[in-house]
Amino acid sequence: MSYEIAVLTSMSIAILFALSLNLITGFCGQVSLGHAAFYGIGAYVAAMLTKADLALPIALIPAAVMAGLVGVLVGIASLRVRHDFLAITTMGVGFLFVGIVRKQDALGGEIGISGIPSVAFGRPGLLLLALVCMVLFILLSIYIRRSWLGFAFESISDDEDTARTFGIDVSKFKLLAFVVGTAGAGIAGGLYAHHIRFIGPDSFGFVESITVLAMVIVGGIGSIAGVAVAAAVLATLPLWLQFVDDYKLLIYGSLIFITMRFAPTGIAGIVHTLWQKRQAK
Amino acid sequence: MLAIELVIQGIVQGAIYALIALGLVLVYGLLRILHVAHAALYTLGAYIGVIIVNQGGHIIFATAVAMVAVGFVGIGVYRFAYKPLLDKPPLIALIASIGLFIAAEEIYRIIFGAYGMSFAQPPLQQQIELFKGFHLSTARISVVILSILFIGVLGWLAASTRTGIAWRATVSDAGMAASFGVNIEKVRYINFFIGSALAALAGVMVALLNNLVEPTMGAVPAYKALAIIVLGGLGSVRGTLVASIALGIIESFGTIYLGHVMDRDAIAFTFLIIVLMIRPQGLLTRR
């Protein structure tokens, strides 16, 4: 059982993390190549707090707040630069985060933080907490999608200048997307730190940012269900692929490439096409 | 004196960045794609160069073969990976490119081995004393000279030949260029060929400097070259050159004087973020 619990926990955290980016990139159209930085901020904040004997569910709140605050800063940057310039700026934020954490002895520097306590009720307890956070975030995503907010996000995503002519306060909504998205990543990071119970700067680097972006794109930009499925699959693919031994990463990379090349709309697009074909019959 | 040495070391590094980033900016200028897999072509070039030299080939011959072969692989990448995705959002091509890059790194590892390769007898290692107490190897000097040479030729081609004019027309407005009878497809092929060949040249040069070619040697150029073309203003060839050299020199001084506060990447990206906050359109730009 414990292995299944560990795998399910990995999945839930990945889904939460991917959906948090989906809010920024999928809903609001702001590409981020540095989302792992916020994951990392959440992980470090939560780990420091639980090591000081705070309970994880409470420690997740400051983790989210801290990630969200830094998210505002990046959001402000997004008002200044656009499109690919923004993508590379966020990538820079990711490198900056890792570069700074490396040199902070208070955060363990290169050594990282180990001995992160386990949560109440152990692994099942953590799984439960992760599931609750994940479900809440899914509900939040659905709510946003259906509300006026979702419409505003979508119009910004389609064309910022047109959105502005509709009287949509583009700056305000962009900042909002960044705050909510990065705070979600902070929670995911806090959960991750207590899942693996060891964190170091290398866990939150560029590769992690790319991995989560791949989940969003492979799932189908903006699709909540698609992104959730892609996150669950891609997060645990290396575990399932143990049997292919030497070819594991090759298959992982090829799968991402092939999905994009032959089904650019991602998992959501594939399902949608299949559904339409069935309806047509 | 030390300052001059650090500047020269920075220029050598910058020249390598320039060779890699040029291919990337050519692709971006035409297709608006962030071509991460470009770094995989750079690695491929390095492997081809080392293998040919170790088989007894001359370094110049090896470099030429690497450039031509990788140039054609570049065309293949465009034809099979990017062409079908041109009408899709650019993010799709970016992720496809990343997937391709991960897969390519693993293919190199499986075929050529995880330990990487070295020259049995590394060529161009003679020391030349530039000024008192400052030595540079022939390989380092060649990097700078070759970069200037190729970039100069490229600039001349773009300015004064029919193909160059067609290329510039396609970059500024593909639809308009097509209506004037420019074969856009041909322009793109040539574009990928030249860009990929330059990456291969950079790969062989780096192999000469480090005497080590690894499956993952493209990992750093994969993102740093993106940063450089953005810094240069995306699509601006001159901007890319300036950004490459600037970054090389800043990293050179940064590793010495800021090394205790930030690592090399963080130094580079701090510079990038500062520049973009002041000039959101990059260092140099025509806009």
Add this chain to the structure above:
Amino acid sequence: MTKIFKSLSFAVFMALSLPFAAFADSIKIGFNAPLTGFAAADGNSARVGAELAVEQVNSAGGIGGKQLELVIYDDQASPKESAPLAVKLITQDNVAAGISGSYSGATRAAATIYQESNVPYISAYAVHPDITRAGDYVFRTSFVGEVQGRAGAKLIGEMMGHKRVVMITLNNDFGKSLANGFKEKAGDFGIEIVNEYEYSIKDREFGAIVSKAKSDEPGAIYASGYFFTAGPLVRQLRAAGIEVPVIGQEGYDSQKFIEIAGPDAEGVIITTSLDRDSADAVTQDFISGFEAKAGYPSDMVAASAHTAVLVMADALARAADESAAALREAIAGASVMASTGQISFNALGEVQKDVQIQIVKDGNWRHYAVISDTELLAPPAE
């Protein structure tokens, strides 16, 4: 159709059941190592080293008639992968113990889980200081960085007699802990640290550091790194006309270092745990056996994984019963002659052994000296 299906499923059944039949009476040991991705070179060397040890143990009759069996998983040197895999090894593969052939982060994450499940775990070559602090079920058969750093200080300051040293430090847990150990003892051996430069594991270009180091005019350079960073670094130092001795550590310890640095590798001295010129039979068997099996000369990670398996096999043979607690006791009380020397553990589970000093001579690693100062080499005990 059904016939084909039946014969197919029979074939599959046979294929699946055969290995189980063959190993019905075996003791399983979990082994995690990076077999794909950036650390694959070390991971595969470690795997071959561990497999060699298992073959040697089995051909000598196994453990009380039972064969030793490795269950190998690829962790890509990532804590994110190694933690669930450790759970899988313990709860699904029911391994009796685990060995890490992986890097620090992955090993540290797995150590927590082994400790929690009370299954013994030996880290073969990961240097992270906190690994053994996971608890009493976790051991390490390689040096922590600090110990090797101290040995480096003695080597440079006392044995070689160089007093002006420039440090070039790799920015990760390995480089940092080496630097800490070196600085801690540098004063005792009269060493003045002129300057310290830092670089990242991704760097292969050291132009700026080389220029600056040259202007410092040191008597020796203490540079931490792995063969893939140290090879280019040494080459570039020599190319700039810096002729002073370069002192490294076990990260250099691979034939590949000599291949990359070429003639410039001559005279480079390192602190490590494998002595190529050892007269000991276990070490010599390992060196020849590894080269035959892997097709390239042995290195430090392979020797370390080999050692970890031998220590585990010895403990399995000596354990009072089949319980994990008895196995833990047996490991803690180990005194084994392995390929990296005479192994025993302190109270924390850190190894106590001599530091081997090797030098590159005529394109090969050769014996230079050995440091067996137990006070200097005392690993952390808590």
